[in-house]
Amino acid sequence: MDIVEPLKVAGPIITIIIPLIALCYNMYFKVKNITDFDKIFINKEDVHKINFMHSVFRCLLYIFIFYLSPSTILAVSYHSYDPKDDAAKFDGWPALLLMCIFILFSIFILITIIVNLCSIQTKMKLRRVNLIFSSLALISSMFLYPFVYYAFIYGDKSLDLIYFIICFPIVISMMIVNIHNFYNNKMxxxxxxxxxxxxxxxxxxxxxxxxxxxxxxxxxxxxxxxxxxxxxxxxxxxxxxxxxxxxxxxxxxx
Structure with missing residues (x-):
């Protein structure tokens, strides 16, 4: 009975995951091998599908490179976490460093959001500013995220932290990809x-x-x-x- 129940749950999940993996596998090689001049000979609907999947793969790549990889390395390298130490209490230089990173990230992301709320004309004029500050927001978030990930793995399993760990890299990656797509589409x-x-x-x-x-x-x-x-x-x-x-x-x- 104990074995049957998990199989009942796993069955529908596997049924969904396997076709999804096959679809992603096929689309990955299509996206990887299709160049701009190849799109001339493809119908518009397929071009939109390829562009969409290209954005999805870029988001996943950003999440892996800028968030999951450094966070996992930090968690494995410094696994002797103590919730009662100075860093956990936000005392000492680790807390000061974290606060500085958070302030910088807040400034960069705020400027990026303000620029992207402007009109298309303004965004085109501020192209360099937008790309620089959005890139700085991505890089600073790469240093901010592992601290939260580390605290979640070895500290309290707060529900808020789970939401942050899942949603934060997705939102930032989607925003950066969307900004790059905007300027690429203008060429x-x-x-x-x-x-x-x-x-x-x-x-x-x-x-x-x-x-x-x-x-x-x-x-x-x-x-x-x-x-x-x-x-x-x-x-x-x-x-x-x-x-x-x-x-x-x-x-x-x-």
Whole structure:
């Protein structure tokens, strides 16, 4: 009976987790291998899905690098925590250091929030300020979070601390990713297209990149970046197109 009950609970959870892992696995390699110029040949719905999953993976990466990793290292390295010591009582230099980090984080995050509550025009003008202070907020939170994580692991298992440990890295990571996405979306990478004939194409030193289907191949010229310039070749239809990257900074009123 003791074994059956956990299995009843684990069954539905496993049923949900396994397809979710498979989906994330497939999307990870799709996101990893898709470049900006590949998105030209993908329908808009799939592009939105890829961009969304890219943001999700970036959030998870930030959470792992800036929060879970340093917190785990601290917890393992200093496992002799005593709730009655000076640090736990907020006495001495550890408490002073923690307070300084908290004040700096509060300043950085407040400035970041204020800038992002402004209009699009203002945010575009304050692009550098926004990126600098949001990055400083992320870095300072990386030093603040392990203290709380450490206190939770070896101190009182407060419900408030559980909420903080779970929600804090998610909220900060989502905010940083959203800020970066905002400015990246303001750089619209379109492509100028030039129609070529087969003779012109044959004179170029081209390198094969990948195939889109049985008859269509993507090539790029030797010594040039495929991100800046590439060739779309459909040999069945004798269609040869040269794509030249044209990065446009969108105006502030967009």
């Amino acid at each position: 619209n990478s379109s492509y100028l297209i030039e129609i070529l004939d087969k003779d012109t194409l044959s004179k170029l030193s081209l390198i094969h990149s990948h195939t889109l289907n049985d008859n269509t191949t993507i090539l790029y010229e030797k010594g040039k970046s495929i991100e800046e310039e590439f060739y779309f070749c459909n040999f069945a239809s004798n269609v040869y197109l040269k794509y030249i990257k044209n990065t446009v900074h969108l105006t502030q009123n967009n």
